[in-house]
Amino acid sequence: MKALSGKFAVVTGGGKGIGAAVAKRFIAEDAAGVAVLDYDWAAARAFAESVGGNVLAVKCDVSDREDVGKAFASVYKEFGRIDVLINNAGITRDAMYHKMTFEQWDAVINVNLNGVNNCCVQVAAKMREQGYGKIVNISSSSAYGNVGQANYSAAKSALFGFTKTLAKELGGKNITVNAVAPGMIDTDMLKTIPEQVLNSFIAASPAKRAGSPEEVAGAVLFLSCDDSSYVNGVVVDVNGGFIT
Ligand SMILES: NC(=O)c1ccc[n+]([C@@H]2O[C@H](COP(=O)([O-])OP(=O)(O)OC[C@H]3O[C@@H](n4cnc5c(N)ncnc54)[C@H](O)[C@@H]3O)[C@@H](O)[C@H]2O)c1
DSSP states (O other): OOTTBTOEEEEETTTSHHHHHHHHHHHHTTBSEEEEEESOHHHHHHHHHHHOSSEEEEEOOTTOHHHHHHHHHHHHHHHSOOOEEEEOOOOOOOBOGGGOOHHHHHHHHIIIIIHHHHHHHHHHHHHHHHTOEEEEEEOOGGGGOOTTBHHHHHHHHHHHHHHHHHHHHHGGGTEEEEEEEEOSBSSGGGGGSOHHHHHHHHHHSTTOSOBOHHHHHHHHHHHHSGGGTTOOSOEEEESTTOOO
16 A cells, blocks of 8 residues: 555646646555646646546636635545645745835735635635545745745745644644745746856755755655654755755
């Protein structure tokens, strides 16, 4: 029996990057079904077709509450239940704070914070009823503060308190809620960081390299399966020892 045998999972922003690596790992660990929710429909579909297994591509903007409701309804219809929710969809709109526009602020908060709430709301009551659930929120090492990312840092650090509170509220129902805070991970998101800045981060990092999406997926898997049954409300840093 593998780590996720018989389990149904939802991975938001699973069309590429870290989310795709997580979804792929879940299928390799025998998940009964993985729904990939992404607003990039083409990417989600192409990914689902490339992986094989029971991967369901669902078009969904996590910042749109109505859209999220419809997407989860379609997943429940297809799978019957959701055991694991990975809140991974995220964006950056970087700017120094004195130049940051309200549009940049709102966009990041709406996806990276409100989007997580929109999805948790869809599963919390049902996980309580089924007496089982695993929620993993993808935060970031930028949660500890990072120049040019006041919006992103605010959203990602808010996930710490949110995660720990849900862990306390839902823990008695056999539900764990944890967070993963990746450092520099080699995805399209990293390409938005100026090369010089990125090189200085890498030079300051004990690992002297960026991490891979698969290295994040390993930590997410641990928090998504029963190996972590007594781990609740924690933040796992996956950053090669680099603290910003
Ligand atoms: N790459 C890094 O260095 C890094 C570091 C720390 C944290 N993270 C976090 O990891 C998560 C995944 O990042 P990534 O590097 O794989 O990024 P990515 O840009 O490669 O992939 C993000 C995915 O999320 C989807 N997405 C974005 N907004 C969405 C929305 N509103 N609704 C649905 N889907 C949406 C995109 O279409 C894309 O498929 C994000 O939450 C990000 O903040 C990334």
